[in-house]
Amino acid sequence: MILTSPYAPVAEQTSADYQLFLPTFARILKVEQLTALEKVFTLRLPDGQPLGHRPGQFVEVSVLGVGEAPISISSSPSRSEDTFEMCVRKVGDVTSAIHRLGPGDKIGIRGPFGRSFPYEKFRGKDILFAPGGLGLAPLRSLINQVLDERALYGRVILLYGARNPSELLFKDELKRWSERSDVEFHVTVDRGDETWTGNTGVITTLFSHISIYPRNTVAATCGPPVMYRFVLMELFGKGISEGNIWLSLERRMKCGIGKCGHCQINNVYACQSGPVFSYKEIKGLEEAL
Amino acid sequence: MSLTILQKKDLNHFIERLLAQYRVAGPTRSNGGCAFDLIDDPVDLQLEYATTILPPKKYLLPPQEILFEFNKDENGAVHPPKPDQPTVIFGVHTCDLHAIQLLDTVFSNGHPDSIYMDRRKNTLIVSVECLTPCDEHSFCKSMGTLSADEGYDLHLTDLGDAYAVEIGSEAGAELLQNANNSSPSKENIQQLNAVLSEKWPKFPYRLNFDVSDLPSLLSMSMKSPLWNELGERCLACAACTNVCPTCFCFDVKDEIELDLRRGQRVRMWDSCQLDEFATVAGGHNFRKSPASRQRHRFMRKGKYILEAHNHLGCVGCGRCARACLVDITPVGVFNELHRQLEVEGKL
Numbered sequence: 001m002i003l004t005s006p007y008a009p010v011a012e013q014t015s016a017d018y019q020l021f022l023p024t025f026a027r028i029l030k031v032e033q034l035t036a037l038e039k040v041f042t043l044r045l046p047d048g049q050p051l052g053h054r055p056g057q058f059v060e061v062s063v064l065g066v067g068e069a070p071i072s073i074s075s076s077p078s079r080s081e082d083t084f085e086m087c088v089r090k091v092g093d094v095t096s097a098i099h100r101l102g103p104g105d106k107i108g109i110r111g112p113f114g115r116s117f118p119y120e121k122f123r124g125k126d127i128l129f130a131p132g133g134l135g136l137a138p139l140r141s142l143i144n145q146v147l148d149e150r151a152l153y154g155r156v157i158l159l160y161g162a163r164n165p166s167e168l169l170f171k172d173e174l175k176r177w178s179e180r181s182d183v184e185f186h187v188t189v190d191r192g193d194e195t196w197t198g199n200t201g202v203i204t205t206l207f208s209h210i211s212i213y214p215r216n217t218v219a220a221t222c223g224p225p226v227m228y229r230f231v232l233m234e235l236f237g238k239g240i241s242e243g244n245i246w247l248s249l250e251r252r253m254k255c256g257i258g259k260c261g262h263c264q265i266n267n268v269y270a271c272q273s274g275p276v277f278s279y280k281e282i283k284g285l286e287e288a289l
Numbered sequence: 290m291s292l293t294i295l296q297k298k299d300l301n302h303f304i305e306r307l308l309a310q311y312r313v314a315g316p317t318r319s320n321g322g323c324a325f326d327l328i329d330d331p332v333d334l335q336l337e338y339a340t341t342i343l344p345p346k347k348y349l350l351p352p353q354e355i356l357f358e359f360n361k362d363e364n365g366a367v368h369p370p371k372p373d374q375p376t377v378i379f380g381v382h383t384c385d386l387h388a389i390q391l392l393d394t395v396f397s398n399g400h401p402d403s404i405y406m407d408r409r410k411n412t413l414i415v416s417v418e419c420l421t422p423c424d425e426h427s428f429c430k431s432m433g434t435l436s437a438d439e440g441y442d443l444h445l446t447d448l449g450d451a452y453a454v455e456i457g458s459e460a461g462a463e464l465l466q467n468a469n470n471s472s473p474s475k476e477n478i479q480q481l482n483a484v485l486s487e488k489w490p491k492f493p494y495r496l497n498f499d500v501s502d503l504p505s506l507l508s509m510s511m512k513s514p515l516w517n518e519l520g521e522r523c524l525a526c527a528a529c530t531n532v533c534p535t536c537f538c539f540d541v542k543d544e545i546e547l548d549l550r551r552g553q554r555v556r557m558w559d560s561c562q563l564d565e566f567a568t569v570a571g572g573h574n575f576r577k578s579p580a581s582r583q584r585h586r587f588m589r590k591g592k593y594i595l596e597a598h599n600h601l602g603c604v605g606c607g608r609c610a611r612a613c614l615v616d617i618t619p620v621g622v623f624n625e626l627h628r629q630l631e632v633e634g635k636l
Contacts, residue, residue: 019369019403020400020402020403020404021356021357021404021541021554021556022356022357022367022369023367025364025365062543062554064359064361064543064552064554065359065361065543065545065552066543067541067542067543067554068541068543068554069570089571091570091571092570094570095570106364106365108365224571224573225573225575250569250573251569251575252566252567252568252569252570252575254539254541254559255539255541257399257400257402258399258400259395259396259400259402259537259539260538260539260540260541260556260559261537261538261559261566262538262540262559262566262567264561264567264585264593265575266585266588266593267588267592267593267596267597272399272400286511287575287576287581
């Protein structure tokens, strides 16, 4: 019915010294336009202090005078000594304001918050990544963490779906992943264009391209709400167990510390017990998917 | 801690002394009823009152409060607000006292909310024993909030000519310095016992089951057809959550002056009953139907909050029932769920 301890995992809170609602101001070092709606921002905290995040965690990002929004951290801890990256889709007031900022501008950061992917437990196993659309942004942190300690894992399979070729994120990185012999990389778009020669169809069509050893495979997926049920069916169809399927769930989050109520999934605060959950943990929560 | 006696004739003097040191809030006459307000004269205080529209929560978690002020010309510097003056909330009913204990737990559990906690440390509570039910919507007796053993600094019980004053904290004891209070006589104790035993039968039980069964009753009612019925009636006006002494969900917004440089980040009460509460920027609403939002509200009140914080999320004050324009009441909902499960043979 419910998680044994739905409110327990608060231990991952880091940066203990910040005051609750007071942001720290990071400097934007670099902005890269990925698609019409998405930009990736490289940020540096004062004095290059590390953010101290883990893959799957998020920060509350603010532009003074506009407001604050939860944004996942897109860079891996393995590549974040004094900077970190976040991929921002221009979709609301705050993200539109973020998109108007450029190198040298300051941006408010609180966090990191939430529970991360337990990647240490994935070591020794095959990993199947299944991001859809903007879901690649949070998963990229985990993917690069795994690739930076590649020898510790078994197979790395990456299935990525976007609506059309122009919406594919991190295209340079996708190319590098596709060229690696130690990454089984498959990408699809719902609708191709005249230049697209790859797979077309939704992400679930990629599952027929791969075969896996289910007992030794961990899956990590993130995407729009509508995607999860279909991807989960494919993952179950491959025989992956409920406890080995990890999802990152999007919710509205105003505080990040389990108080404001917006992110609640039944009795669980996604900002504290999530946003990363195993399917086993959320399958009894009717409001989860 | 201990009991002392304060004569009624000495009460105003006692409050005048408080006013010299503290902001004092308490029930005052307002629009034919009573409302918690700041007082500057003890005569304005109405200690015998039948509930208020808004609970005293507003002095601990204000409807809107500044988290910090900023000036964009200051290169990202932000300024937290100055702390409030020390405050005494006078005349708190025991249902509201239980609600404040819940808020204290919520805001200190896990990642403590220093803004609430700082204000709470700066606030003293003088509660009063309720001797008659507020109205037909009160169900404090069913919720176990008709009395309180803790959570107050002082607790007053009306003995006629005097108040029996239970001292609940050292800070409460300090308030009484030079208050002309006296040790209770044997007669005072007898009076207190008589008042409390006369009071008890005046309050009805309104739930048709024991409140300890409420969480499991709700667990079994996730799929109840009642939620759809409530969803069809609910106007999603959020009156229920706005008047609730235990609702603590909030929104955070920025407000900017016309110069577009100076501004403030504020937090304000929010409501899970509003359409946009669980809507993310892309437009997906994770609790789209009013039925799902009503269910969420009652699940929080009787189950989720209890599981998380070991306090029931409802204290039986009846405010939401009085405020609801379409007569959705917790007593009605909880009893109907109980009836449905009984009919289904699940109890």
